[in-house]
Amino acid sequence: MELDEGKQKFIQSWGTLGSNWGINRTMAQIHALLLICPEALSAMEIKEQLNISMGNTNMNIRSLIDWGLVYKKLKPGERKEFFVAEKDMWEVVKKIVIQRKKRELEPVIKMLDEISAVQGHCEESDEFCKVVKDIKLFSNKADSILDKLIKADSNWFMKSFINLIK
Amino acid sequence: MELDEGKQKFIQSWGTLGSNWGINRTMAQIHALLLICPEALSAMEIKEQLNISMGNTNMNIRSLIDWGLVYKKLKPGERKEFFVAEKDMWEVVKKIVIQRKKRELEPVIKMLDEISAVQGHCEESDEFCKVVKDIKLFSNKADSILDKLIKADSNWFMKSFINLIK
DNA sequence: TTTTACTTTCAAAAGTTTCTGAAAGTTACA
DNA sequence: TGTAACTTTCAGAAACTTTTGAAAGTAAAA
DSSP states (O other): OOHHHHHHHHHHHHHHHHHTTTSOHHHHHHHHHHHTOSSOEEHHHHHHHHTOOHHHHHHHHHHHHHHTSEEEEEOTTOOSEEEEEOOOHHHHHHHHHHHHIIIIIHHHHHHHHHHTTOOOOSHHHHHHHHHHHHHHHHHHHHHHHHHHHHHSOHHHHHHHHHHHHO | OOHHHHHHHHHHHHHHHHHTTTSOHHHHHHHHHHHTOSSOEEHHHHHHHHTOOHHHHHHHHHHHHHHTSEEEEEOTTOOSEEEEEOOOHHHHHHHHHHHHIIIIIHHHHHHHHHHTTOOOOSHHHHHHHHHHHHHHHHHHHHHHHHHHHHHSOHHHHHHHHHHHHO
């Protein structure tokens, strides 16, 4: 297989994967491009390689920086900004977990706390409270596991998990 | 808080959560409704409680059954079908993991195998191969962990994980 | 201070996904 | 076999998301 064909396949698939993970297609494609690039790229180079508009390029580079998946890199003597991707896969997963936990798990836990104030006087409210209690327990457990994963360093996690699954 | 207000909040939030997880909003809302319902409901009752069309109701009940999140239940003497949700949260998570693994992780692993045939003769292809190899390693690890999680039973998983993170 | 090289914003356009409801299909019983 | 009760399908409509590009903003260098 030719390098260019491989690059295209990789960028397209990473885009599809991303859009299933709350990362929009272009955002994931930019990340893919930077991942496989040995050099930092400028916004213009990214725009041209992916054939997308300036606005789209800029917006999605900013989102990637917000998520912590891409870093700005200034080259001495150059005025424009260059960008590099976070290449450690465990770091990438961690950054995504941090964002999604904040955006999804935390609001759910808040909602569950609110609705567990429902008073139970009938079969329907008993069932409701039971389900809410179950989900709360599960979510809190997930929250604490994710916190620990995020804080644990790459090696600790890998070693323990590998031991666990062997 | 009143039961009805709690129910509404729960159904809405579950819908939002679902749509971030490859489960469309209505599909997640139907699941939420069935989760908190002590009785099996018919398609008509679901349609009416959620105020959605017949077609939408039917389509999403079928998807929920495909995902294994909802079961058909026939009542003796009744011609129509009734539906109940899977209520064990760990089962719910497992079913979602099974589907998403099949739809997302497996195609990525296939793609990575294809593109690792790229020949390296320059800095660019070396970097490409290195990144692909890294992601392949990571994905295969994830795949095997998920397989083991899916096969392990609820208690084993919980006990080990709790021990691991304490 | 003016020019130039870049970055950011945002309203409208394009693209994608989801929902509707009428029509067709199925099944069970009289 | 006919009819009524229920389920499924699908094409178009509606809702939502992403992308574009022109215009405005910013800051370094001339």
